[in-house]
Amino acid sequence: MAEHRAIPEGYMTVGEIAKKMGVTVRTLQYYDKEGLLSPSAESEGGRRLYTDKDLVTLHQIVSLKSLGFSLEDIRKYMVSLETPSDVASVLTKQADDIREKIEQLSIALSEIEQLKEEVLQMQTVNFKKYADIIVNLQMKNDSYYLIKHFDDDTLDHIRSQFDKASGMDFMDRFNRLTDEIIELQKKGVPPESEKCQQAVRKYWDLIMEFADGDLSMIPKLMEIGSIDTASVPRESRQKTVNDYLSPAFEIYFSKLEKNPFGEVEQ
Incomplete structure (x- = not known):
């Protein structure tokens, strides 16, 4: 019985590959469900088995996820990541997306700081005025400060x-x-x-x-x-x-x- 359940040479169990990459078994099960990384084989005892190639794929997924890629993006890009230029192209797009997010967050931060100044100068809490100030800040209206x-x-x-x-x-x-x-x-x-x-x-x-x-x-x-x-x-x-x-x-x-x-x- 134990002989039939032995792990074939060159294969790893889900627990082993999870430990090697520092992820949870539940994460690997989720990646399988989402079509990102499925086991290469299954033991006679029904255990999911992974190969070194699967380990490389998992490393790609973890790396891209740490760079801010969504699972949908990872699924789309994994197919074409065969050459350094493929990887560089994907990273260029991600860098552009991050720069855009940084710009949007910088604008939002500036608006929050400006609204805070107006709030502190007002004598009473007035959320209708706060809303008007926010709208005018988004409109790039330099006279927003008059609203108070x-x-x-x-x-x-x-x-x-x-x-x-x-x-x-x-x-x-x-x-x-x-x-x-x-x-x-x-x-x-x-x-x-x-x-x-x-x-x-x-x-x-x-x-x-x-x-x-x-x-x-x-x-x-x-x-x-x-x-x-x-x-x-x-x-x-x-x-x-x-x-x-x-x-x-x-x-x-x-x-x-x-x-x-x-x-x-x-």
């Missing part, structure tokens, strides 16, 4: 006024105009100049688009726009724009002989 200063009515207006696509379009136009205004400021272009007045007109048009023509929102926007945030580098751009455009707006409205800011205050 908006009241609920203003935020409700923004949510109803813009979806993700229109919001991104608006911020793209706003940021391009901001860049244009900062360039004028750097060059020392006077507020009464035609170039500056054109920029003021575009800026006012964007404000009215943002408010959807509702002048009652102007005081809130003025209050938020006047917040001195220059101590934080990423927020100093807006203060530069505010300081530069303030006298330019006075000239702009004097020419119109109509000051909507004054009308609202009345």
Whole structure:
């Protein structure tokens, strides 16, 4: 009886190969079930038997898994790993996938750190504002920090006024105009100049688009726009724009002989 159950020369039991590779018997059973590595033979007593070639295959599986490959990827690649160039090609693709994941994680980490700063500056816990900040961070909206200063009515207006696509379009136009205004400021272009007045007109048009023509929102926007945030580098751009455009707006409205800011205050 024992003679019939002897392990043939050149074969290993599932326990032996598991011990050699530092994996569990259950893992080998799972790989067999998934079609990754099946026993090369079976003893007369029904024991699963593996060869040195199976050991090499198992080593490939363990190595690829440690590099982050999924079992599905391993199943696909194992067939073609016959030459060094085959292996190098597979590793190149995996390296590209890892770089992409690192980039995504870096972006997520940056967003978490930025959200944490905003949370600490807010006086109360407000998950709706947190969600708005996250959405704006994902939209690459550099003005996300202003959200903590908006009241609920203003935020409700923004949510109803813009979806993700229109919001991104608006911020793209706003940021391009901001860049244009900062360039004028750097060059020392006077507020009464035609170039500056054109920029003021575009800026006012964007404000009215943002408010959807509702002048009652102007005081809130003025209050938020006047917040001195220059101590934080990423927020100093807006203060530069505010300081530069303030006298330019006075000239702009004097020419119109109509000051909507004054009308609202009345």
